[in-house]
Each structure stands twice: as structure tokens, then as C-alpha cells.
Amino acid sequence: MNGDRQNDSLTESREELWQALGEFDETRAIAVVRRALGTAEFKQTHDIDVSTAEQMRAAGERVLLELIAPAQERVGLAWAADDITVAQEHAVTAISERCVAAVADATAPALFGPFTGRVLVACVDGEWHAMPALLVSEVLRMRGWRVDYLGAQVPTEYLVAHVQRTRAQAVLLSSSIPTLLPGAHNAIASCQSVGVPVLAGGAAFGPQGCYARLMRAEWAPDARGAATLLGMGPGEPGEDAARLPDMDLPHLGDQEYSMIRRSKLQLVKQTLTDVEEGFPEMRRYTASQMERTVEDIDFIVSYLATAVYVDDPGLFTRFITWTADILSARGVPPRCLHPALDSLLGQLKDFPRAVGILAAARA
Ligand code: B12
Missing domain, CATH: 1.10.1240.10 (Methionine synthase domain)
Structure with a gap:
């Protein structure tokens, strides 16, 4: 042909x-x-x-x-x-x-055979999107690699234990949902600290893999790119690979991320109350519509926390734009997001980075 x-x-x-x-x-x-x-x-x-x-x-x-x-x-x-x-x-x-x-x-x-080498492919903890990792695994298998495919949501401790047991030459980590980035960062640092290089991929790692690089992992846009990088020999982690993930992100020193994570429940509750006031239509919501709204607000706070973690307003703005599209498609006016963002702006007024991120999305 x-x-x-x-x-x-x-x-x-x-x-x-x-x-x-x-x-x-x-x-x-x-x-x-x-x-x-x-x-x-x-x-x-x-x-x-x-x-x-x-x-x-x-x-x-x-x-x-x-x-x-x-x-x-x-x-x-x-x-x-x-x-x-x-x-x-x-x-x-x-x-x-x-x-x-x-x-x-x-x-x-x-x-x-013979195999080119052995690698491990897994989704980060909490990640249900196994299909992207499966596609990467099958492509690598066809390119001659022996692949240990671990599938969805692999807890970091088991990932590290498995890579040590199998002596895989590299770990390929997949994630589609950005809110899982702090966990992905922990997985990357943990694998590197036992001397194994990490290649990250999937939509969660941002445009051109910007968050993977922030977390000191290699990145490829797709399965073919992964095969090419592995073919060149994955770069060994450097001498300073053993580290706490926080050391890669000096901005975490301001504690904004940990404070937002810790007070998430309270933030969600207060935002729900404020949204109800700013968006009276909500009082007529059915139980299941109400449940969805709580889920949406929970998601908003999680994405905000993640944007603070990687210090990128773009992550949150992309998420808010996506949410607005999803709501519109379901007949819910996206303007109902305004009271939620305003409420969070008020609650987090003492957190300058969070305020900047919220203000960018609001604009
Ligand atoms: C199927 C699906 C699901 C299934 C997954 C089942 C499974 N076995 O995979 C289920 C139902 C579980 C699911 C759940 C959710 N999903 Co979903 N899902 C999808 C869907 C439709 C397809 C996923 C897929 O198979 N993609 C196919 C491959 C080709 O995707 P890919 O990422 O492009 O993969 C390539 C590259 O990224 C790269 N790559 C990927 N991994 C790696 C790793 C390495 C190392 C390398 C180098 C490269 C690499 O190579 C791949 C092949 O070339 C996507 C839509 C989409 N566009 O992907 C939504 C999607 C990812 N889901 C989405 C959402 C929102 C969710 C939920 C949050 C929904 C909810 N409210 O519960 C949950 C989250 C669950 C969780 N915690 O993970 C959104 C995410 C949007 C966002 N802003 O984050 C999407 C984009 C849908 C949409 N259009 O909005 N989902």
C-alpha cells in the first residue's frame, strides 16, 4: 500500500x-x-x-x-x-x-525478541484514565520493549516497590487530570530518588509538558515521542535526585497551597452559601442538581489549589473556560461561576498568589 x-x-x-x-x-x-x-x-x-x-x-x-x-x-x-x-x-x-x-x-x-529493554507504565494515584497509558504501553511493546503496564491509579509506594522489583530502566507516568499533579510530583521524585528516570505524559502535564519539566521529569507529547526518547536512552536522575518534591517549587514556601488544601471543606461550604445568594435560581435546584453543584465547587477549589501548587494562572483559567463550556452545553448559564469566583476571592484575600489566579480567571 x-x-x-x-x-x-x-x-x-x-x-x-x-x-x-x-x-x-x-x-x-x-x-x-x-x-x-x-x-x-x-x-x-x-x-x-x-x-x-x-x-x-x-x-x-x-x-x-x-x-x-x-x-x-x-x-x-x-x-x-x-x-x-x-x-x-x-x-x-x-x-x-x-x-x-x-x-x-x-x-x-x-x-x-530480544527486548530493547524493560519499562514500567502506570497512571498516577487517583487517575482513572488508563486508556492513554495502555496506548503508550502497546506502542512501546510493538517497538520491542518489555512493558510492565500497571493501569489506573497506582499508589506511589507500590509503584516504587514494583520498579525496584522489576529493575525497570524507566517509569512512564500518565495523567489526564491536572488536580492530580501534586501526587504525580511525589511519584516522580520518589522514583527518581531510587535512581530511576521518569518520563511523564498526558494532558495533566500541561501545554508542551510544562508541569513535567517543573517537576524535573522528562516529557513526550505522545506514544511515538515516548518511544523516540526511550530509544535515545532515558537520562539518569542526577546526584541531587533524592529530594522532597517541595524543593522543586520554591514558591510553596508561602504556604498558600497547604493552607488552601487544609481549609478546602470550609472553602467549598462557604462558596456554596455565597453562590446560593448570588444566584437565586439555585434555590429551585433538585437534589441531583445540587449534588452536581457541590461537585463543581469542589472541583473549582481543587483546580485553584493545583494552580497555586504549580504557580500558573493559566491552569485555572483553562479549567474555568472548560467548565463554562460544559455548563453551557447542559443549559446552565456560565455566569453562575462569577459568584463562586467572587466568594473565593473574598475568602482568600490574604493569599496574593491565589487572588492573582482567581482574578485572571474572573477577567
Ligand atoms: C474515557 C474517559 C474517561 C473514563 C476513563 C476510562 C479509561 N479506562 O481510560 C472515565 C469514565 C473513568 C473518566 C473519568 C473522568 N473524566 Co474522563 N475522559 C475520557 C475520555 C473520553 C477518553 C480518554 C482516552 O481514552 N483518551 C485517549 C488518549 C489518546 O488520550 P491522550 O491523553 O491524548 O493520550 C495520548 C497523549 O496524551 C500521550 N500520553 C498519555 N499518557 C502518557 C504517558 C506518557 C509517559 C507519555 C510519554 C505520553 C502519554 O500519549 C497518548 C497516546 O499518544 C477523555 C477525552 C480525551 N480527549 O481524552 C475524557 C476526559 C479526559 N475526562 C475528563 C473528565 C472531566 C473526567 C472526570 C473528572 C469526570 C467526572 N466529573 O467524574 C473523571 C475523572 C476521573 C479520574 N479521577 O481520573 C475531561 C478532562 C478535562 C479537564 N479539564 O481536566 C476529558 C478531557 C473529557 C472532556 N472532553 O472534557 N473519563
Whole structure:
């Protein structure tokens, strides 16, 4: 197949896969993936030549990153626009996971040793988005790495114990939700302190991985970038790798982050009271609408704390913009965010960095 024809066939497959996912039709989705892999063209035997194996790996990687991953991104957009429910999103993701398994199964004959090396791929503690880490794992496997894939929310102590047990050459940490960054930072510092380099990735680490760099981890934008970096040999942690994470972020010395974390419950409660006053429509909210609102305010305070942690107003402003879009799609006027931000501005008036971050988002 030439390059153009490959692209064409994937464009078609993308629509076919989207339709199959929309009907929660696992059998059809897997058939689309198999067809896109062109498995019919490959002899399903261990006795394959090097160039056929190379072709299988390349096709597998393309299907993972250019067919299945974009479908997941589309699911996210559909959920954000309120076009699909959380249950539908769960159903689709479960099918996508089966599609990844189909790729792994079809390409297995092309993966004969020896291994390039051994790495560990895991999500940070609290992170449920396992699919991005799974895609990274499968791509690395296809590039010849032995991969220990630990999946979602791995507590740091177990991560470190596992890396020591397996003597992995590097830890690849995935996170999609920025509020988990302080925990990710702890995981990065803990792995580095036992001499293991860390490569971070996923949306949580910010534009161009800016937060990964702040936490002294290497970063790659995607699975292919991860493979390239690992191929160059992950940089060993320096002599000063054993450290408390706080030492990377001198601004934490002002205690704003720890004070906000500690008083989070009180901040959420007071914000809820103030929002009710500034947004009288709330008095007619059903119990479940009220529950959502509490969740939203909890989220706002968590994102604010994280922005204070990394000292970046942009993190909070991006989150508030995203929340406004989510609320609009659900028929809730985004202006209901104003009383929440104003309330926090009042409550945190003695915290200059938090005030700056809130004011930037308010503006
Ligand atoms: C499926 C899904 C879920 C599933 C996850 C199930 C699973 N098994 O993964 C469930 C239902 C659990 C879930 C929960 C939530 N989700 Co969700 N979810 C998604 C969705 C639709 C798809 C995730 C996915 O599979 N992505 C596919 C891959 C390709 O994503 P990727 O990040 O681009 O990965 C590539 C790169 O980032 C990079 N990469 C990733 N990791 C790593 C690691 C290394 C080392 C390297 C080098 C590279 C790398 O390489 C990957 C491949 O090239 C996304 C939408 C999206 N755009 O991702 C929302 C999304 C991530 N979720 C979102 C939200 C808000 C949530 C919840 C907070 C919802 C809620 N209120 O409960 C919770 C949070 C739970 C938690 N604590 O983690 C938001 C996040 C927005 C934000 N501002 O933070 C998103 C973006 C949806 C949206 N459009 O708004 N979610």
C-alpha cells in the first residue's frame, strides 16, 4: 500500500469505527480494526520475515494512534457537548479497550525478541484514565520493549516497590487530570530518588509538558515521542535526585497551597452559601442538581489549589473556560461561576498568589 492509500483507508475506517461505537457494537468495531490492520494480508504464523513483521508493527501503531485514539477523543467531545451520557461513554471506552486488545493479538506474531529493554507504565494515584497509558504501553511493546503496564491509579509506594522489583530502566507516568499533579510530583521524585528516570505524559502535564519539566521529569507529547526518547536512552536522575518534591517549587514556601488544601471543606461550604445568594435560581435546584453543584465547587477549589501548587494562572483559567463550556452545553448559564469566583476571592484575600489566579480567571 502507498502512503495515500493508507490514509484514505483510515479515514473510512474512522467513520466506520465511530458508527460501530455509536451503536455499542463490539463485534463490528473489532472487525473494523482488523480490516484497518490489513491482517488478511499478513500470514498469521510465527514464521514471518522481518519486513512483514515491520509492516505489521507499523500498521498496529497506526491503528492504535490514528484510529482508536481519535475515536476516544471524539467520545470526550461528545460527552462535553452533552450528546452522550456517562454510561454511553463507559460503554464505548470498554469497546475501545477490546479494540486495543485485538491489535495486540493480531500483531503478536511480529514481536519476536530480544527486548530493547524493560519499562514500567502506570497512571498516577487517583487517575482513572488508563486508556492513554495502555496506548503508550502497546506502542512501546510493538517497538520491542518489555512493558510492565500497571493501569489506573497506582499508589506511589507500590509503584516504587514494583520498579525496584522489576529493575525497570524507566517509569512512564500518565495523567489526564491536572488536580492530580501534586501526587504525580511525589511519584516522580520518589522514583527518581531510587535512581530511576521518569518520563511523564498526558494532558495533566500541561501545554508542551510544562508541569513535567517543573517537576524535573522528562516529557513526550505522545506514544511515538515516548518511544523516540526511550530509544535515545532515558537520562539518569542526577546526584541531587533524592529530594522532597517541595524543593522543586520554591514558591510553596508561602504556604498558600497547604493552607488552601487544609481549609478546602470550609472553602467549598462557604462558596456554596455565597453562590446560593448570588444566584437565586439555585434555590429551585433538585437534589441531583445540587449534588452536581457541590461537585463543581469542589472541583473549582481543587483546580485553584493545583494552580497555586504549580504557580500558573493559566491552569485555572483553562479549567474555568472548560467548565463554562460544559455548563453551557447542559443549559446552565456560565455566569453562575462569577459568584463562586467572587466568594473565593473574598475568602482568600490574604493569599496574593491565589487572588492573582482567581482574578485572571474572573477577567
Ligand atoms: C474515557 C474517559 C474517561 C473514563 C476513563 C476510562 C479509561 N479506562 O481510560 C472515565 C469514565 C473513568 C473518566 C473519568 C473522568 N473524566 Co474522563 N475522559 C475520557 C475520555 C473520553 C477518553 C480518554 C482516552 O481514552 N483518551 C485517549 C488518549 C489518546 O488520550 P491522550 O491523553 O491524548 O493520550 C495520548 C497523549 O496524551 C500521550 N500520553 C498519555 N499518557 C502518557 C504517558 C506518557 C509517559 C507519555 C510519554 C505520553 C502519554 O500519549 C497518548 C497516546 O499518544 C477523555 C477525552 C480525551 N480527549 O481524552 C475524557 C476526559 C479526559 N475526562 C475528563 C473528565 C472531566 C473526567 C472526570 C473528572 C469526570 C467526572 N466529573 O467524574 C473523571 C475523572 C476521573 C479520574 N479521577 O481520573 C475531561 C478532562 C478535562 C479537564 N479539564 O481536566 C476529558 C478531557 C473529557 C472532556 N472532553 O472534557 N473519563
